[in-house]
Amino acid sequence: MSLNRREFLKVSAGASGSLLLSLSLPGCAGLQTGYQEETGQWRPDAWLELTRDDRIFFTLARVEMGQGTYTGLTTLIAEELDVRPETIEQRFAPVADEYRNPLYNLQLTGGSTSVATSWEPLRTAGASARQMLVMAAARVWNVEAINCSTREGRVVHPNGIDSMPYGKLVELASKEVIRGDVALKPRDQWKYIGKQNHRLDAELKSTGAPIYGIDVELPEMVHAVVTRSPRYGGKAREFNADSVRAMPGVLDVFEIDRGIAVVADKYWRARKAQAALKVDWDYSEALGLSTADVFESYSRAAKDEEGESERSEGDYDEAEASADKVVEAEYEQPYLAHSTLEPMNATAWYRGARMEVWAATQGPDLARIAVARVTDLSPEDVTVNTTFLGGGFGRRLTQDYIEEVAAIAFRTDRPVKLIWSREEDTQHDLYRPAMLHRMKASLKQGDVTGWHHQIVGPQILNWYVRNAGPAQFPWTPKFLYDTLGTVGVWAEGIATPKDTSAIEGAVEYPYQVANIDIRHTQTDPGVPISYWRSVGYSHNGFAVETFMDELAHEAGEDPYRFRRRMLAQEPRYLAVLDRVARLGNWSGDLPDGRARGIAVVRSFGTYVAQVVEAGIENGAIRVYRVSAAVDCGQAINPRIVSDQIEGGILFGLTAALYGEITLEQGEVQQSNFHNYQLLRQYDKPEVAVDIIDSQAAPTGVGEPGVPPVIPALGNALFALTGKRQRTLPLKADA
């Protein structure tokens, strides 16, 4: 496929003098669309390909990492094309501008945006192709197109008897031109949206099909492992390359930017050789701090700088001056690892001045930049083949593992597969940032009159922009990559979108309070950080909803009714709160030793309220039941929505009960699932999810299940013990 980026990317000087990028509409230039006589393929747009022999291919531009795009997005296109979703064959998209996520101007899967951003374009694509097929059939039959219909991959004649399969019509259809808008199906004619219940990838994933990055197999492939500095930023002073190189099966041992690579004919031989590798690390520029230093630096920063104002209404100080009572609290959250069950891995093959990469990645265009960065190649010399992801949760947005495999493959004349061990995956992750929240509120006659929230911690863009900046402008000369990143951070909120990673979930504070002051004190201790399922909402949700619970108790009011009263102007919040109070039997009796907590968070446009029922058994926190009410607009696949919310709840519980990455003089102390535990089957509460019936445009569900469960559990424990926990993870003996 030949791409000429410049043809359809229009770069123009914006009002501020900065470069603004306007994205051409999908299906225009770039990818070759139209009919190909030799192959009998018709590509009406960037996503669809219909063939003479009646096959339908759908190019999936949002990767499948468990969240259900493979099924959900196929459903959207199938609905309007009028074919059964099971008859569509999926392909993962190559890197091309048509496949960029319009919200980020990058080809990335994240931010719970896949369905929301595909809802109109994919249905329109399906409807347009269908319309062209109908027009072609009408021409053949010499009837009015408007009198023809379609049924499961066939155009049906006005007589209701004759029909033609789409395959027979593809060549003719490719010549049709649609004038004006294409009408989308009215909702009462939907056959699959809101109804499609089977995951289309379930069979592949229940039979052991080799579909993940780690399963890639290439001829003559060799295996690599990398030893990285135990302290982030350390450099190898010397290492015993010769003796390791002499070990069985070892092909090469060399230094790359991120550590020492050992390449061997077999994976296990590479690991054994790695065990014999001795590296003398130079830590002079490495991270040397411990977790306590991080929080100490946050406390200092919080006192020294009040931070940037992120939302200001009324006059908080005034409210405090005239209050009956001022409540203050500080909350702390630790670093968290992503722990995808498929550890980081990637395969690369350098030949003929090109590099081909096979990898589970949430950002294939960033992967190209990662390759270019560490080799002599340009992004155009790099092909990225995306596989299914054995978990993403934001981890695979950062392409550090691609940089590693590319650097190794560039020096190796055979294809190379790099696999990280679990220990490496845990200790060299980019973490959900540790955060500090300083909260204050003024109360007068039981009402909250002022709300003050100071968020203290780093923002993620500063780390992410390194490869994301160049990925937006892939023709940038490489020596400018880092400059582009710096400019991106400098121009954040002006020429580039504002980074909300630290403040989301705090600035949207939905409760009716007259005086609001929300600030971010930005401070970055230098520990690598990244997006982690629900990002800023994961920590702000805990701070806001726990503090709201504290205020309810201060005001002597039931936490559910207290919230309800302050959300009177917010019908969608109210609806999920009321629904969950019923579903979770909020006011109902409980056996001794159990209590309930409640929380509500809107994240990524989706409203989720949860009630947690918990207790303490044998010295451990036990979560018995979690009830959730969700408003995500139109649910494309209610079963997947419910599974995603439940998955988010269990992900959040893992963080609430166990999640904590700690540093000791720069070294991560956790390594594997014995000391970085994940929730197990035995710990799983009963989960009930109710979806609000809605006709609003769909919003994401991959992340919004996570934020409410952490404060809801903490609030339940307070109700049980009378002790407020303001630091995560939660403890049974706090």
Add this chain to the structure above:
Amino acid sequence: MALSLMVNGVRHSLDVEGDTPLLWVLRDELGLKGTKFGCGVGLCGACTVHINGEATRSCSIPVSAVAGDEVVTIEGLGDGDTMHALQKAWIEHGVPQCGYCQSGQIMSAAYLLANNPAPARDEIVAAMTGNLCRCGTYTRIIEAVESVVSGASTQTEGA
């Protein structure tokens, strides 16, 4: 060293180092990629296979220890082209999300049912607790196993 191994009913003679974990022999020597690497120390269960009928973590058992034994992986769990009842139930109940842990989950469930065809809920939970799922598919897993136990999910051959 040459080593003989019976995998999914097929005998293989392999020239691998005896301390290589069975997992990597299955994946890289025999091309059976369904068995997954998750933690390398038997904590997550993604690498679960059956050795002489016992559910075993293939990541932490050297291949020399299973010479001459019969190994069954997810690829050999069904009967030829017919899937195991649990696999059908997994599909019907839409269990997998990212899917990475599911081979191991299914192998653990199959071991349970082979030895206890009618387990109670808490027996299923106990048997499945060694298999981690980061996506949180635990409820669907129990649902699918129970559907096979009750015979609700298609046929029960192989279970």
